[in-house]
Amino acid sequence: MGGKLTSIYETLLAHYGEPNWWPAETPYEVMVGAVLTQNTAWGNVEKAIANFGGKLSPEAVLSSDLADLTELIRPAGFFNQKALYLKSATEWFGKYGFDVQTVRSEPLSKIRAELLSTKGVGRETADSILLYAFGFPTFVVDAYTNRLCGRYPIEAGIGYEAVKAYFEGNLERSAEVYNNFHALIVINAKEYCRKKPLCDGCPLAETCGRHCL
């Protein structure tokens, strides 16, 4: 599929290579990371996960006392809420016997709706779990995506679902492409497309409208 988005994707991929996201050992660890990373830096999530001492598992989270769980995830901030969110997301996973293949055999729309009705799981978190833990083809929209859309510009519309639909409608329907593209947008936003953009050297500088201003 041609078009602006594919060209941006290919440019970022050629510049940075395959990003190999998400940094986690298991799909469940991706889920935990997606819940814990809300409103905090990734480094704090790593500290919280390290507190489990290699014993992070859905069974351990479900059987742990709420106060103990809260202590373990304290580095991630908002730990009282996040402990509850983690329990809720894990209970949801339990409906499928904590089995990734069982979840994957269900329709994406059903699993997405279930995650969205889970306490503490908003759209970005749900889509991160669907894409990065279970390999469903669903595009993750975040603040960096919106920043790129505003600056480049990409006329993706306004609001989470509109932007997601635009990306999905203009890219090959592929979990691998969505996975890489979201990661590349984040990486480029951290390198160049920061709050104050460093356009010189940005791989998108030649085609980005903002750079030509």
Ligand code: SF4
């Ligand atoms: S050229 Fe500048 S505004 Fe455009 S994507 Fe790169 S850093 Fe952002």
